[in-house]
Amino acid sequence: MTHSATTGEKSKQDSIVKPHRLSHGTLICADMQRTRRFYEEFLGLEVVRHAPSAMMFRLSTGIHVVCVECGPSKLWGMHVLHHWGIDVGTEKEVDDAYQSALEHKDEYGIRAIMKPVTQHGAYSFYLQDLDQNWWEIQCSPLDHEAYFARGDVVSS
DSSP states (O other): OOBOTTTOOBOGGGSSSOOSOOOEEEEEESOHHHHHHIIIIISOOEEEEEETTEEEEESSSSOEEEEEEOOGGGOOOOOTTSEEEEEOSSHHHHHHHHHHHHHHHHHHTOOEEOOOEEETTEEEEEEEOTTSOEEEEEEOSSOHHHHHHHOOSSOO
C-alpha cells in the first residue's frame, strides 16, 4: 500500500476494498424517543426514523450515523476519547452550549459535562448523553479537511 506524500491520501488502487465514500457509523440508544429529542432539540441534528428499531442522524456531511435502540440493559460506558464531534462557529457558542448543557442536564438526561478548555488546537467541552455516548462541542480554527490537505506531519 502506498501513501501520497503530498496529500496524505491512501491510494485506493492499492487497497483491498475500493471505497467511494465513508457512508455511516453506528451507535446505540436505550430509548429512541428520548434520544431523538436530545439529538434534534439539543444538538440540532437532522434525524429520520428509517426502521422500527433504528434512526439515522446527520449534519452537513455525507456521513450518516445509525442509532439502534437496544434498551437500557445493553448500554455500556464509553470512554471520552470515543466521542462524536460537533463544530460551532465561535468560542462564545461553545460557552453558550456549555451553559445550556448545565441548564438542561436533567431535561435531556445528560450524565456528565466537562468544563470548556483549549486542547488539540480547539476550544471545546465534552458531555455524556443519556445513552453514555460522549460528544465534543468545539470551535476549531482548522477544519478537519485541513489535516488531510497538509498531509502527514508525523512519520509512521
